[in-house]
Amino acid sequence: MKNALSFYRKRIEKYNHLLNAFLHFPEGTGSDDYEDGFPFALKDNILALGTKTTCASKILKEYRSPYDATVSERLRSCGGIILGKTNLDEFAMGSSTENSAFGPSKNPWDLARIPGGSSGGSAAAVAAGLSPFALGSDTGGSVRQPAAMCGIVGFKPTYGLVSRYGLVAFASSLDQIGPMTRCSQDATDVMAMIAGQDPMDSTSVENPIYFDRVLEGNLKGLKVAVPLEMLNYPGLEDGVKSSFLSMVEKLRESGVTVDDISVPSVRYAVATYYLIAPAEASSNLSRYDGVKYGSRQSKGNYDEMVNSNRDTGFGDEVKRRILLGTFTLSAAYYDAYYRKALKTRRLMARELNSVLKDYDYILNPASPILAPKIGEISDPLSYYLMDIYTIPANIAGLPSVSVPIDPVAGLPVGILLTGRRFSDFDLLDKASGIERLSSAFENGLSKIPERWLE
Amino acid sequence: MYTTIIGLEIHAQLQTSTKAFCGCRADVFELEPNTAICPVCTGQPGALPVLNQQVVDFAIMAGLAMNCSLRERSVFDRKNYFYPDLPKGYQITQYFYPIAEEGHLRLETGESSKTVRIRRIHIEEDAGKMVHQGTDSITGSSGSYLDLNRCGVPLIEIVTEPDLSTPYEARVFMELLRDTLRAIGVCSGDMEKGALRCDANISLKDEKTGKSSNRVEIKNINSFKFVEKALESEQLRIADHLNRGENVAKETRSWDFATKETYSMRSKEEENDYRYFPEPDLPVLLVKGERIAYLRENLPELPWEKIARFKEQYGLPTYDAGVLASDSAIASYFEIAAEITGKPKDCSNWIMGDIMRLMNERNLTIGELGLAPEYLKELFSMIDSGRISKKIARDILPEVIDRKLSPAAIVKEHGFEQINDDNAIEKAIRQAMEENPHAVKQFREGKEGVLGYFVGAVMKATRGKANPGRANEIARRLLEG
Numbered sequence: 001m002k003n004a005l006s007f008y009r010k011r012i013e014k015y016n017h018l019l020n021a022f023l024h025f026p027e028g029t030g031s032d033d034y035e036d037g038f039p040f041a042l043k044d045n046i047l048a049l050g051t052k053t054t055c056a057s058k059i060l061k062e063y064r065s066p067y068d069a070t071v072s073e074r075l076r077s078c079g080g081i082i083l084g085k086t087n088l089d090e091f092a093m094g095s096s097t098e099n100s101a102f103g104p105s106k107n108p109w110d111l112a113r114i115p116g117g118s119s120g121g122s123a124a125a126v127a128a129g130l131s132p133f134a135l136g137s138d139t140g141g142s143v144r145q146p147a148a149m150c151g152i153v154g155f156k157p158t159y160g161l162v163s164r165y166g167l168v169a170f171a172s173s174l175d176q177i178g179p180m181t182r183c184s185q186d187a188t189d190v191m192a193m194i195a196g197q198d199p200m201d202s203t204s205v206e207n208p209i210y211f212d213r214v215l216e217g218n219l220k221g222l223k224v225a226v227p228l229e230m231l232n233y234p235g236l237e238d239g240v241k242s243s244f245l246s247m248v249e250k251l252r253e254s255g256v257t258v259d260d261i262s263v264p265s266v267r268y269a270v271a272t273y274y275l276i277a278p279a280e281a282s283s284n285l286s287r288y289d290g291v292k293y294g295s296r297q298s299k300g301n302y303d304e305m306v307n308s309n310r311d312t313g314f315g316d317e318v319k320r321r322i323l324l325g326t327f328t329l330s331a332a333y334y335d336a337y338y339r340k341a342l343k344t345r346r347l348m349a350r351e352l353n354s355v356l357k358d359y360d361y362i363l364n365p366a367s368p369i370l371a372p373k374i375g376e377i378s379d380p381l382s383y384y385l386m387d388i389y390t391i392p393a394n395i396a397g398l399p400s401v402s403v404p405i406d407p408v409a410g411l412p413v414g415i416l417l418t419g420r421r422f423s424d425f426d427l428l429d430k431a432s433g434i435e436r437l438s439s440a441f442e443n444g445l446s447k448i449p450e451r452w453l454e
Numbered sequence: 455m456y457t458t459i460i461g462l463e464i465h466a467q468l469q470t471s472t473k474a475f476c477g478c479r480a481d482v483f484e485l486e487p488n489t490a491i492c493p494v495c496t497g498q499p500g501a502l503p504v505l506n507q508q509v510v511d512f513a514i515m516a517g518l519a520m521n522c523s524l525r526e527r528s529v530f531d532r533k534n535y536f537y538p539d540l541p542k543g544y545q546i547t548q549y550f551y552p553i554a555e556e557g558h559l560r561l562e563t564g565e566s567s568k569t570v571r572i573r574r575i576h577i578e579e580d581a582g583k584m585v586h587q588g589t590d591s592i593t594g595s596s597g598s599y600l601d602l603n604r605c606g607v608p609l610i611e612i613v614t615e616p617d618l619s620t621p622y623e624a625r626v627f628m629e630l631l632r633d634t635l636r637a638i639g640v641c642s643g644d645m646e647k648g649a650l651r652c653d654a655n656i657s658l659k660d661e662k663t664g665k666s667s668n669r670v671e672i673k674n675i676n677s678f679k680f681v682e683k684a685l686e687s688e689q690l691r692i693a694d695h696l697n698r699g700e701n702v703a704k705e706t707r708s709w710d711f712a713t714k715e716t717y718s719m720r721s722k723e724e725e726n727d728y729r730y731f732p733e734p735d736l737p738v739l740l741v742k743g744e745r746i747a748y749l750r751e752n753l754p755e756l757p758w759e760k761i762a763r764f765k766e767q768y769g770l771p772t773y774d775a776g777v778l779a780s781d782s783a784i785a786s787y788f789e790i791a792a793e794i795t796g797k798p799k800d801c802s803n804w805i806m807g808d809i810m811r812l813m814n815e816r817n818l819t820i821g822e823l824g825l826a827p828e829y830l831k832e833l834f835s836m837i838d839s840g841r842i843s844k845k846i847a848r849d850i851l852p853e854v855i856d857r858k859l860s861p862a863a864i865v866k867e868h869g870f871e872q873i874n875d876d877n878a879i880e881k882a883i884r885q886a887m888e889e890n891p892h893a894v895k896q897f898r899e900g901k902e903g904v905l906g907y908f909v910g911a912v913m914k915a916t917r918g919k920a921n922p923g924r925a926n927e928i929a930r931r932l933l934e935g
Contacts, residue, residue: 047500060499067493069500168499172734201502202736280734283534286543287497291600302598306536329534329729338731 004132008039008083012130015452020105021115021124022084026050037079041125041134044085045092046177047166048072051082055168056100057090059294059313069166070201071135071177071194078193083131087121090315091285092142092170094118095383096372099317104374107150108449109411113371116146122180123150127412128452133181133190139170140273141366141390143178144402148366148414151404152446153435154180155187155428158421159397160205162191163198169284171277172203174394182445184401184432185215191424209425217433220255224417225359229266230389236368239408244365247405247415250437251363258363263355265348269391272348274384275328275341276395282325288313317380349396356398356420361430364389366402366414389416399424401431404440412440456658456693459666460624460685461616464631465609465651466641467580468512474579474608475503475546483647487601495606497541502735505530509608510553510741512640513577514749516610517554519634519756520572526741528553530577530733535726538600539582547611549730552576553739559634560758562776563626570627571615580607610640616655621685628652628681633757633780645677652681658692667692668704672716675709684709688716760785768798777806784810787820791827795834804830808851825855832861841865845918869919879912879920879928886911887932897933905929 016022022041027050042048045055047065049072054060068076076082089099097105097120105120107113108128115124119136123146126134136143138156147154156178167177179190192211198204226248231241248258290296290309297308314322328337355362368386377383393400398421402414415434419427435441473480476494493501517524531549557572582602586595612631618624632643632650642649657669670692675684688707695702707716755763757779764775764785778788788805792798813823833851836842842865850864857864886908887894897904908929912920 045500053499055499063499066498067501164500165502166500169735200504202504203502203734279731283532283544283729283731286534286536287499287541289536289538289543291538292496292541292602293498302538303536326729329731330727331729334729334731 003035005035005037005039005081005083008131011128011452012083012125015128015130018106018111019108019124019128019130020103021086021121021128021130023054023056023087023100023102023121024052025084026082035081037081039081039083039131040075041083041086041122041131042072043088043092043119043122043134043136045088045137045168045170046071046085046135047168048082048085051085053085053168054102055091056088056097056102057288057313057315057318058101059288059290059309061101061295063293065166067166070163070198072166074194074196075135075190080193083125086119086125086134088142089118089120090318091168091281092118092137092139092175093281093317093321095141095145095386096374096377097121097146098374099315101315106374107371107411108452109151109407110371112373113411114149114374116149116367116371118142118146119154119180120146120150123147123152123154126150126152126180126182127446127448129448133179133186135177135190135194136180137167137170137175137177138390138394139174139176139277140387140394143180144390144400144414144416145367145387147180147402148404148416149371149412151407151412151414151440152180152182153184153187153404153431154178154366154402154414155184155191155431156393156400157191157195157424158205158399159394160203161195161207161209161399161422161424163194163196163201163204165198165200165204169280171280172284173280174273174277176394183435183441184217184403184428185444187401187431188213188215188425188428191428195424208422211425213425215429215432217429217436219251219430219433222251222256222361222430223359224251224256224258224361224363225261225355226258226363227263227266227355228260229263230364231260233368233388235385236365237370240365240368240370240413243406243408243413244415247434247437248363251434254433254437259359261355261359263348263351263362263392265344265351266388266392268344269348269395270385270388272341272344272395273387273391274324275337276345278321278325279329279338279341280325282322282329285314285318285322320380345395348392352392352396352398352418353420360419361427362392362418364416364418366390366416370408370411370413393418397421399427401427403431403434403438404446405434405438407440455661456696457661458619458621458689459616459657459659460618460621461655462612462614462618462624462627463653463655464612464614464628465580465653466516466612466631466635466643467649468509468608468610468640469642470506470508470512470608472506472508473606474506474509474577475606478606480607482603482607483649485603487599488603490603491605495541496602497543497605503546503733505736505739506608509577510739511745511749512608513553513575513610514741514746515638515640515753516612516635517557517575518746518750518753519638520554520557520559520575520612522554522557522572522575524554524741524746525551526743526746527551528576528739528741530736530739531730532733533578534729537581538598539584539602539605541582541602541605545579545581546733546736547578548576550732553741559627559630561623561627561630562758563623568617568623570617573613573615575610575612578609578611580604580609616657621682621689624654624685625678625682628678629780630757632678637757637760637782638754648676651676654681654685654688656685656688656692658689658696660696667696668702670702670704670716671706673706673708673719676711680709680711683714684716687714691716754782764788768792768802770798770802774799774802774806778802781820783820787827791830794827795831797834800834801830808848812852812855823855824858825851826858829854829861836861836865840921843918843920843922849918876924876928878916879925880932882912882915882920883908883925883929883932885915894933898935905933908933
């Protein structure tokens, strides 16, 4: 067999212009084609020496990574070779890659549709077989939602399990790096390489989980809860719902207890998230002033220069969230918004943890809709509201995985399994059980659309 | 009559080996610009802070020295504002839950003493430095350069209650604070190098009407002398306004040491909304009670404890004890010298006199001056035995230091032994009496003071080597004839 690296390089060369999954490639690409090692793709908000890190933003268009993110360093030390950096919504803010300053990525199942986001480039690359796996980042569903829309496995680990050092911060208390793969076993294998405490990230935790194991996927005897607030969400498309319910039936047949339960605070998930995440983002993005690095307009005095750098450097969605966060953190509104959101966050975490005392996992669709057409949804609030399924895991720091189930009209659908903190390995193990029941898999791997198999 | 109300906010750089949140060295004062920087302290995308535990220990020690209550659970916050010297666009500080609160220091101003309450002490990081072209500030400069070495250097901010009532008290308080921070080894205390910085809040209250002026904040005070000068100048300015029936603007002013005046920087209305919120990149700071107890037990001797001990143990007057205790190197030199010579008061006199004068003249620390206490002992014993006069001892001190040679050897080399030979002294006095019969007459008419003239003449004739006691005695005998 040909060397894996050149195999994927050739596929990228052939197909990337159709998908816009990769934004750019490491310096000196091609010279290492016959190196041993395993290739992978990296979301372009994760730093790696020898690559630019643009965050799909004009303000970091020419920014060259001055150091390796901990995940990049760990994967490289295990033999990983970076194929390229993948597209995303600017600074990971969005659910479609339409907010990328470098154009949206396309969904490999239908090029007229979005791949989801923000890790849409990573999802498209893996789903079209341009990379065996990719890393994404998940702040409110940015790994799991595009995985669902592109028909691959997307895993968000327990908060603190994977170091954030070198991940460009969006909302620090919610961000988590996770693998995007074609099966749960691959996700587990990637976790074996990237998980573990990092002295460079004070929020990383000691890893009590041994990932270097083979998944068994035995579902018998499991107790799973489906929150009614999610199942009855008015935006849930019929097709997605029936695919979900048919998997629930298959699970029951496999000896799983599935109960409908209520998690009342989930109704506030989106509101809570859109107070906390923009608040942190407004502060995290203050460093992009064009003074030390980044694109810079030379005009006027300092204030004028910074205003102009940020005005021309950031896109609309980023500006919207910075404004929102700046407002909710202001002294006059802090108590009414930010402090209240922190309270709701604690309440929601308590409720979810209490459900997870009685049940092994929480189950719901990963996205209420199939991948929409590019440009179809123009109102940002519609996108915000769709995050209801993925946000709770970020709010409570829980591990959560999206697995492809029966497609609807040729478009992928994902089911979301969320577990207790540090149940990451078991969660992936059960996800592999779901894979065996899912028509989206073939020979243990998620299917790749025909057209990319020529 | 007006009462003055002053409160201080002091920033002290901590003398840790590395910065507050990264591994860069923290002693950056004399380094080439931008040579002690890394992805963390320059705010590169994706970089994260990691708290230096030595910073926590130092802040706790400062809290203990100032009798604060310490939080076992404190939190870091972000203070958000844009400025070129702040690479992250926010400063990591402790706003909502500082590590230390509600302390006090006892302030002795010589004539009186009072308690100054400490409101809080919190940990934060320093910003970088800017060099402007053409002007002193960013406004109107044709270009500005950034040195990010200082970014992330650990600071503690100490905030007092408004318990100070004169500019002089404020200065003495700053000196006490410097001595305290130095004694526990957490800060160099050099205001001139920016290691200790002071912002002062001042307002005046009309005793008759009970009305208070607006509060004015003065920034950029960079020496102990200027703490007093800036507040004096501001005190006058506010009183002047009040006398005219006006109030001063509620504003922030800057001290200009060239004009010896303050000038307006910005009004309070123009101040930033810093949008404080808990720093999500750092966990809650938990300090174990055992750690606090350990630091408390091992806290170095504090200035006022040392003063009390010097008075008690060495029988020194308060003034001497205060001077010696204010510098830990001098204090320990004194203790060694007192031990070796067995003469604490003589040591104190010599240290506060000639030794500190030489230190100042040569701009050296006591250690750099390099006077072995054994040589002091030799000087003292030569004086006591009458071998040399005190004056000769003082005269040869610089040579002892410069040549690192024993005082006895120097005395011998120069023939500086004291003349105790009565005959030689008598001869010199008789010669002086012959040369100045008028003075002899004056003495005999009752002008006692003239005696000094004859002793002086002896000293001159013997180049200062005559035993002054003997010269005095013999002169009196011969003159009384």
